[in-house]
Amino acid sequence: MQLTVEFGGGLELLCDSVKIHSVNVDVPNGEEKLTMGDFLMWVSKNLIKERPEMFIKGDTVRPGVLVLVNDCDWELTGQLETTLEEQDVVVFISTLHGG
Amino acid sequence: MDTGEKLRRGGGRLCCICNDRRAALKRPKTLQQICRECFYAVFEEEIHQVIIKNQLFKPGERIAIGASGGKDSTVLAYVLSELNKRYSYGLDLFLLSIDEGITGYRDDSLETVKRNELQYGLPLKIISYKDLYGWTMDEIVKMIGLKNNCTFCGVFRRQALDRGAALLKVDKVATGHNADDIAETVLLNILRGDIARLSRCTSITTGEDGPIPRCKPFKYTYEKEIVMYAYFKKLDYFSTECIYSPNAYRGFAREFIKDLERIRPRAILDIIKSGEDFRISTSTKMPEQGTCERCGYISSQKWCKACVLLEGLNRGMPKLGIGRTRGMSSDQMKNPKPTGAAKNIESKQCGSLDF
Ligand SMILES: [Zn+2]
Ligand SMILES: [Zn+2]
Ligand SMILES: [Zn+2]
Secondary structure, eight states: OOOEEEETGGGGGGGGTTOOHHHHHOOOOOOEEEHHHHHHHHHHTTTTSSSSSEEETEEETTTTTTEEETETTTTTTTGGGGGTTTTTTTEEEESSSSS | HHHHHHHHHGGGOOOOTTTSSSEEEEEEEEOEOOHHHHHHHHHHHHHHHHHHHHHHOOOEEEEEEESSSSSHHHHHHHHHHHHHHHTTTTEEEEEEEEEOOOOTHHHHHHHHHHHHHHTOOOOOEEEEEHHHHHHHHHHHHHOOOOHHHHHHHHHHHHHHHHHHHHHTSSSSEEEOHHHHHHHHHHHHHHHTTOHHHHHHHTOEEEOOSSSSSSEOOOTTTOHHHHHHHHTTTTTOOOOOTTTOOOOOOHHHHHHHHHHHHHHOOHHHHHHHHHHHOEEEEEEOOOOEEOOOTTOEEEESSOOHHHHHHHHHHHTOOOTTTOSSSOOHHHHHHHSSOOOOOOOOOOOOTTTTTTO
């Protein structure tokens, strides 16, 4: 599945300062859909190069990291349960850097 | 699948204010689901109400916005210039930035402020540590290492901002401190039992007895909304960590607040409220203000803290004045004795540079 990931608010520093990534992610075996929960694990494994604790805490994003799926706050779409589709755009923004 | 598909995001939920457009975010303060347009409207209107209710500005005043190039001050500059036009506040707005001399950090963020100057049409004044003190932060860190640099940063920045404000002849400085910042400071003041600062740190206007008052129009504005606003409006801000910001203690307090917010978003406003309500009458008196014999800046001691620190740097004894002291008289200078007073933690950590 083709997805676009965008990092902002300083999170891009965790992945070689690249803000926008075009990625291809498979739906996990035995599942019908790719959820944000699956995708977060994929991102932290494949895109985050350093200090993963700035991005992930437990099984979700670190508090203070905002997530938008197709420019909609993921708190409205079910957070980890949000399902992703072809061409979706996922944005992660840290609120913790800088004033 | 077509309409259903379009409405899939946001669970197909409509904005609870206009009932027309698709919701784009959940407000932490109210848990309302609202669309972008309604979000812009309520976000700006709330700040306007805070300004009016607390009489932060008077018509004809000159106001400097402490501009770091970061999210808070960038959004503040944008929103204040919008509100100033929309509601005819009659303010002359300026951007005031401090150049600490941190290569690869401050020079980059100053580029952002220079773009903001053009984008928002606000005149910009940059004050540098090098000009004011003869030292850049890079040079200071080279001398003292990474351990105490935030003491220098904090003391020097506070004074630099006042000097810049005096040069601009402004009546007041507005800073981008948001609700999360204030909740964090309340918590830190509780942790260190600093009752005097606890009640003061929640004041929306401070320093009315000092050279130039400061105010915080974002006192009740959540960081999440500031970042969402900047993102949706595509405002140009800078978000790299300061390379000299090792304040782990403050970092933990911040994380704790974010954890609380996740469970109960109102926690941030509640913490501010408790800070406000802690108006315990104690014998804790803030020291009387005089002026520094050396540079004329306000000081409760013979020399202001910046002069003490500078003296240490210039004499090659940078440890002078660091840590548990609150400024020293020149007698004490010869024979420094710690007084056990707490140092100021009202400003944000060095890295965020929001004064
Ligand atoms: Zn609406
Ligand atoms: Zn610092
Ligand atoms: Zn002085």
